[in-house]
Amino acid sequence: MCSLKREFHYTQEDFHRVRLLLKAISGINLVETKDSMVYSRLASRVRFLKMKKVSDYLAYIERDAEELEHFVNALTTNLTSFFREPHHFEQLTQFVRSGESVNRVWSAASSTGEEPYSIAMSLVRLWDKFDIPARVVASDINSHVLKAASEGAYHLDSVESIEDKQRFFLKGKGRCEGMARVKPELRELVEFRQINLLNDEWPIEEEQDVIFCRNVMIYFEKEQQEALLVRLLTRLRKGGMYIAGHSENFSQFTNLMSPLGNTSYIKR
Template identity: 45%
Template sequence: MIEDVVQAREFDFSAADFERVRKLIYGKAGINLNPSKQQMVYSRLSRRLRDIGQRSFASYLDDLERRDDAGEWQQFINALTTNLTSFFREAHHFPVLAEYLRTLSGPVRGWCSAASTGEEPYSIAITASEAIGKARLSLLATDIDTSVLERCRRGVYADEQTKGLSDERLKRNFLRGKGSNEGMVRVRPELAQQIEFAQFNLLNATWSLGKPFDFVFCRNVLIYFDRPTQDTVLRKIHSVLKPGGLLFIGHSENFSEMRELYRLKGKTVYERI
């Protein structure tokens, strides 16, 4: 049970405040926060309150809605989005992607719709480079969180973040840091240049993403949406994916009721009908 006011905290945070946060993040980002996430919301947003000198959640949320400041709304979204990722996470997807890419001719266009801190789009680019060479892939990598996109563009990772990569892949795709950057690696420019990073909200009313995609990665995103929002996003992905193109989703996600749009192609891999 969520108590009306939790004591012994730096900021007042009531049940009503939490419900307002849930409503606002759902409206802006489609995220359906579980009622059990009260402590997570307090922990993440209290840092923002502290940074800008707010005295309570109520006053912060009042200002957020009254001023309608796009920059502050983005900070609010950034604070509440989760960025759990790693190189070649859910590894079974990448051989499927490589095999599919070898069936295509000419330029290949893909979309990674939840780029997080960059490990997923760089894993896609590495897979494409090994399967069809570096020159053919054009990958759009987006995320709703603007702060992680800056980390994506830098393409710098600590050694422990690349432990799952073979020595061969590390040598071919990364430059090792020296001096003050020892213990770090940077993505090679020829790999990074295949990727365009951009901010994008899957709840946007219109999707202006350019030419249709040969494949889309939308992994571990739909689990944060309720069913109507999931259906809307899946239909929009269908509209930007080429017929026969592949959609990769997360291990906890499924949409068997969308048989008129997609057919199962493999483990959490679907083909656009």
């Protein structure tokens, strides 16, 4: 750990406690080099609680469930964007065009909502109307990003490259200048739920037609990734589509899924 003068007392032992706790709660396996990142993400909570040491904060979250939620929220990485990995949205469109029925789509680590709204936009484009038979359930462990997702307000820059953005977003005026808000017709197609993929219970219907679980498994250890994949597949109908992130390759699971290319699969 580097010896910068820090505002709060922070040791290697604190960092290891954080790693163990975060892994036990969320499955996220922080690498050894993330000690400074952990400090910078937790410092604002330590300051807010008027504490002097990260160790005091760690003792506190063991007794306070609400603060534990802030702890998890602070430590997840929520990078996402509209139509990230665009081939997946084309594959979804192709899947429906090929005659597959798609009523239920689960975006299983939806972050701030760009992914589930991109799914909904793809389906609206496909049927050329908002009154579509499909719904998207968007879930995440992080309550803060879920709230932002359900509010559906984004910087104009982040929607700039969406060609038909006027169909899906309202441009903010006055104090909302520079922002774009998801139109209510699109918002209604997406339901947000807090789901920790590590929990035994998932409040999610069975027989999903499509599951997007992208760029979250990379934070988990191999064994956990495989166990989670097997569990996720229990929520997907036979012949349904499973979509993983660009660095999450499951092509060795040919007994469970047939690869479609670009980290998309069809459940056997």
